[in-house]
Amino acid sequence: MAKFRVVHYINQFFAQVGGEEKADHRPESREGFVGPGMAFNAAFGDKAEIVGTVICGDSYFNENLETATKEVLGLISSFKPDLVIAGPAFNAGRYGMACGTVAAAVERELDIPAITGMYKENPGVDSFKKDIYIIETKNSAAGMRDAVKVMAPFALKLAAGEEIGASVEEGYIPNGIRVNFFEEKRGSERAVDMLLAKLAGKPFTTEFPMPDFDRVEPKPAIVDISKATIALVTSGGIVPKGNPDRIESSSASKYGKYDIEGVFDLTESTYETAHGGYDPVYANLDADRVLPVDILREYEKDGKIGKLHRYFYSTTGNGTAVASAKAYAAAIGKELVADGVDAVILTST
Numbered sequence: 401m402a403k404f405r406v407v408h409y410i411n412q413f414f415a416q417v418g419g420e421e422k423a424d425h426r427p428e429s430r431e432g433f434v435g436p437g438m439a440f441n442a443a444f445g446d447k448a449e450i451v452g453t454v455i456c457g458d459s460y461f462n463e464n465l466e467t468a469t470k471e472v473l474g475l476i477s478s479f480k481p482d483l484v485i486a487g488p489a490f491n492a493g494r495y496g497m498a499c500g501t502v503a504a505a506v507e508r509e510l511d512i513p514a515i516t517g518m519y520k521e522n523p524g525v526d527s528f529k530k531d532i533y534i535i536e537t538k539n540s541a542a543g544m545r546d547a548v549k550v551m552a553p554f555a556l557k558l559a560a561g562e563e564i565g566a567s568v569e570e571g572y573i574p575n576g577i578r579v580n581f582f583e584e585k586r587g588s589e590r591a592v593d594m595l596l597a598k599l600a601g602k603p604f605t606t607e608f609p610m611p612d613f614d615r616v617e618p619k620p621a622i623v624d625i626s627k628a629t630i631a632l633v634t635s636g637g638i639v640p641k642g643n644p645d646r647i648e649s650s651s652a653s654k655y656g657k658y659d660i661e662g663v664f665d666l667t668e669s670t671y672e673t674a675h676g677g678y679d680p681v682y683a684n685l686d687a688d689r690v691l692p693v694d695i696l697r698e699y700e701k702d703g704k705i706g707k708l709h710r711y712f713y714s715t716t717g718n719g720t721a722v723a724s725a726k727a728y729a730a731a732i733g734k735e736l737v738a739d740g741v742d743a744v745i746l747t748s749t
Contacts, residue, residue: 488517496524649676
């Protein structure tokens with residue numbers, strides 16, 4: 401039997417083209433495997449081989465979604481593959497969105513089976529889990545070996561047209577599809593077995609996992625707002641004109657800190673939004689609509705607040721991984737506490 405022909409999609413980092421400074425790398429293709437493709441190729445044995453690798457920078461793909469998708473599909477199609485593997489992207493938000501877009505487009509437009517791998521909190525999971533199989537991975541590239549062990553055999557099974565079992569058996573993230581089957585034990589017996597296992601400290605797998613929500617205890621109200629130092633933080637992407645820190649329009653990998661000492665108005669000529677998830681026209685005309693520096697300066701002048709903090713912090717919230725957002729919050733919060741800030745106004749879009 402001939403080997404399955406596999407095309408591997410990866411970003412600029414895993415292709416060793418470069419890091420963030422090369423995130424605008426345009427789509428290209430190479431013969432055979434590149435980078436992590438070596439591990440996949442070895443895991444396939446004599447059943448499949450990576451005949452080509454398609455590479456694209458994360459920023460280029462997400463900022464030119466329609467064009468980049470078309471370019472990438474053209475390169476993939478040229479290899480005449482039986483299967484496409486994208487990533488894995490782990491917890492990299494922009495990479496996850498690119499892998500999900502590519503895999504979904506391959507199945508939809510080329511009618512070729514495709515899979516990817518992501519950490520459960522990657523924004524690509526919620527966006528694409530109903531369209532494609534996403535193998536659950538660890539949150540960083542340190543989990544590459546474990547990811548390959550699951551993704552490679554699953555990919556071969558998919559390429560061969562074999563029946564795909566339940567997510568708990570196959571390792572993919574649940575996609576919301578339910579299939580009826582006959583269980584050996586009735587529900588009451590299974591529930592008692594799980595309860596006994598739990599009481600005994602033994603492992604068990606629930607049949608109905610519950611969502612895990614953050615619980616944030618509210619702080620006491622500020623006693624005298626007229627003496628408080630107020631800081632502005634936004635996920636609306638407001639940045640100085642030209643976006644000096646190159647904050648991404650989606651799936652941000654960073655945040656910016658900007659000095660507004662002596663700034664009383666965010667004018668069209670000095671500030672703009674880097675956000676790619678809403679119409680930027682009105683924010684670019686007057687960034688105060690997203691980050692109300694002008695109003696807080698009035699409050700400061702009138703004695704309604706003590707003062708506006710010298711710095712504001714900004715990132716883009718759309719598609720940004722939860723883990724990244726928590727890390728930004730922890731870092732920003734630490735600085736605000738050290739600077740004696742009493743309260744924060746967090747604005748969105």
